[in-house]
Amino acid sequence: MLNIKRQILIALLNQKKGLRSSDLAQQLDVTPRTIRNNITELNRSLQGKVIGYRRPFFYISNPELVRRHIFIKDNQLHYPNYPSDRPFLIYLQIYNHPKVKIQEISSKLHIGRNEIENSIKGLKRLCCQYHLKIETNSSGISLVGQQIWQNYVLALLSTKRISRLVKNQYLYLIFQKKFSKDKFISKITTINNKVKNEYNLQLEDKDLYVLALMTMLENGTSKQYQKFYQELIFYVNSKTLKLCESDKVIYQSLVKVFPQYKDTIYNGLGNISHHLKLVQLQPSYFSLNIKKTKIANITLSYTEQDKEFISFLRHIPTKFLRKRIVVYESNIFELTKYGDKLAFLTILFPELEIKLSNNLFDLDKLLHVKNEQIIFLAKKERISLFDEKYHIKFFKLEPKISQKLIYYLLEQE
Structure with missing residues (x-):
C-alpha cells in the first residue's frame, strides 16, 4: 500500500462527515485527480466500496474494516511516499532509467507534475556539487555523469531512512529482493573496523552507511572505487583518534588560549590534519583548497571542510578570556x-x-x-x-x- 493511500484512509477516519477531494489534495500536497484515482484503487483492493461518496464529500462506510486493513499494512514494509521521500524516489526513477518522462514518474509514484518539477530543481542543485547533471528535454529526463557519483548521490539521499535495525524501505527499493539485512550490517562492521585499523579514524553512522551501500552497489573492488573510498574517508571524517606529532604544537598553543575547549580543539585540529593529508594525496574526486587564518596569533592552515571549526574558534564567547x-x-x-x-x-x-x-x-x-x-x-x-x-x-x-x-x-x- 502506498503511503498516500494510508494517509487518505486516516484523514477520512478522522472526519466523520467526510472530506472533499480538494481538501484531501491540499492536505496531502497532491492533485484532486490523484486523490480520486487512489480512492478508486483502494475500493478495488479492499474488495468493496469502503470509501463512499455523498456529494461533495468522500467518507468511510466501513470504519472497522479500514482500521483492520491499516493495522495489517502497518506491520508490513510499505512503500515510502511522504513529501520528504520524494527527492529520493524521483532520483531513483531517473537513476534506474536512461530516459524517463515526468508523466511516467507521476503515474508510478502518484505525485503531481508540479511536485516532481520542484523536486528535480533541488536534485539538480545537489547533483552539481558532485559532478553530475540532470538533463531534461522532450525525450525525457536523464542522469549524466560517472556511475561512481551517481551511486554516491543515491547513497546520500537514502541516508534519511537510516535506523539501527536497518528497517530502511529505501534499501529494499534500491536492491529489491536481493537486499539482505545481515549482509548489509556485516558490510558496515567490516568497513568500520578497516577504517579504525588503517586510518585510525572513527566515521559517523551516516558515512559508514554510505560506504556500505556503495560497496553493495558497485559489487566489486576495482582500483577506481578503492581510490574514491579512501578520499571519501579523509573528506568526511568527523572525529580523529590520534594527532600526529606535527599537529601537537598547534594543538598545545590553542589549548593554552582556550583551555576550556580542549576536546573540541583536539577533534577540530584532527579533522584539519586529515583533510590536509587528503590534499597531499592529490585527490581525483574530493578536491580541497587550502586556506590560512590567524586565531589568537596562531596561524592555521585549513580547508573549506573545516570552515565550521574555524568559525567556532573565531566566535568563542569573550567571557572566556x-x-x-x-x-x-x-x-x-x-x-x-x-x-x-x-x-x-x-x-x-x-x-x-x-x-x-x-x-x-x-x-x-x-x-x-x-x-x-x-x-x-x-x-x-x-x-x-x-x-x-x-x-x-x-x-x-x-x-x-x-x-x-x-x-x-x-x-x-
Whole structure:
C-alpha cells in the first residue's frame, strides 16, 4: 500500500462527515485527480466500496474494516511516499532509467507534475556539487555523469531512512529482493573496523552507511572505487583518534588560549590534519583548497571542510578570556627583579602570559588587547577612562604581589 493511500484512509477516519477531494489534495500536497484515482484503487483492493461518496464529500462506510486493513499494512514494509521521500524516489526513477518522462514518474509514484518539477530543481542543485547533471528535454529526463557519483548521490539521499535495525524501505527499493539485512550490517562492521585499523579514524553512522551501500552497489573492488573510498574517508571524517606529532604544537598553543575547549580543539585540529593529508594525496574526486587564518596569533592552515571549526574558534564567547600580566616599572633593574619573581606563575597557570615594560608609551599596545584579561601591575594606578573598554584589573606593584596574584587567579579559575 502506498503511503498516500494510508494517509487518505486516516484523514477520512478522522472526519466523520467526510472530506472533499480538494481538501484531501491540499492536505496531502497532491492533485484532486490523484486523490480520486487512489480512492478508486483502494475500493478495488479492499474488495468493496469502503470509501463512499455523498456529494461533495468522500467518507468511510466501513470504519472497522479500514482500521483492520491499516493495522495489517502497518506491520508490513510499505512503500515510502511522504513529501520528504520524494527527492529520493524521483532520483531513483531517473537513476534506474536512461530516459524517463515526468508523466511516467507521476503515474508510478502518484505525485503531481508540479511536485516532481520542484523536486528535480533541488536534485539538480545537489547533483552539481558532485559532478553530475540532470538533463531534461522532450525525450525525457536523464542522469549524466560517472556511475561512481551517481551511486554516491543515491547513497546520500537514502541516508534519511537510516535506523539501527536497518528497517530502511529505501534499501529494499534500491536492491529489491536481493537486499539482505545481515549482509548489509556485516558490510558496515567490516568497513568500520578497516577504517579504525588503517586510518585510525572513527566515521559517523551516516558515512559508514554510505560506504556500505556503495560497496553493495558497485559489487566489486576495482582500483577506481578503492581510490574514491579512501578520499571519501579523509573528506568526511568527523572525529580523529590520534594527532600526529606535527599537529601537537598547534594543538598545545590553542589549548593554552582556550583551555576550556580542549576536546573540541583536539577533534577540530584532527579533522584539519586529515583533510590536509587528503590534499597531499592529490585527490581525483574530493578536491580541497587550502586556506590560512590567524586565531589568537596562531596561524592555521585549513580547508573549506573545516570552515565550521574555524568559525567556532573565531566566535568563542569573550567571557572566556586569555590572561596577560603587564608589569610597568621605569627602573629596568627593579623590573627585571619583578619579572624573575613572577615567572613561576606561568607554571601554575599555563594560559598566563607575562609582559614587562619600562616604557610608559608602550603600555597602550600591551593593555588594549581584545579577548584578553589584563592584570596590570604598576607602582601608581595608571588606568584611564578609555581603558574601561578593555578587561583590565589593576594591582599595586609591591613585595607581596605574587601571593595576591595567586589568590586572584585561583578565584578566577
